[in-house]
Amino acid sequence: MLDDDRCPDCHRINEVLSRVGDRWSVLVVISLAQYGTLRFNELKRNLGISQRMLSLTLKELERDGLVNRTYYPTIPPKVEYDLTELGQSFREPVSVLGNWAMDNLLKIDEARVAYDEKVVD
Incomplete structure (x- = not known):
């Protein structure tokens, strides 16, 4: 683990990655x-x-400035969500990550089966 002298922003980076890197946010x-x-x-x-x-x-993504929440005082109330400019800038890295996951699903499944077979033996 890097200390604050070697990585003064590591704690902050960890906070951001914890939010934007969790599966539901992505x-x-x-x-x-x-x-x-x-x-x-x-x-x-x-x-x-x-x-x-x-x-x-959604509350966390709104707090972090990635998502807009628009409330319409209708009956029943209507609430819509869309990406902010910052959220739009996050599209590319998320797309790359999503595409990588899709491209490698079978390889990951195969690796899991191979691992599970070794662990059982």
């Missing part, structure tokens, strides 16, 4: 990047995420 950003503005229930349905987890994730 999937929310990918979904908003792909579909544009979405309502809460559209995101929930697209991602298969619990209401509580989506709510927490």
Whole structure:
């Protein structure tokens, strides 16, 4: 582990990566990047995420300046989410990560099977 003298910003970098690197944040950003503005229930349905987890994730992404939340005082109330300019800048690295995952799913599955077979033996 690097100390503060060798890496004064490591703690801050860790905070940012913890937020933007968790699976739900990545999937929310990918979904908003792909579909544009979405309502809460559209995101929930697209991602298969619990209401509580989506709510927490969206609040953190909004707090970090990656997501806009727009509230419309209609009956019933309407809330929409979209990416901010900062969120848009996060599209490219998230897309690269998502594409890498898609391209390597089979290799990862094979590696897991091979590992599990060794561990069982």
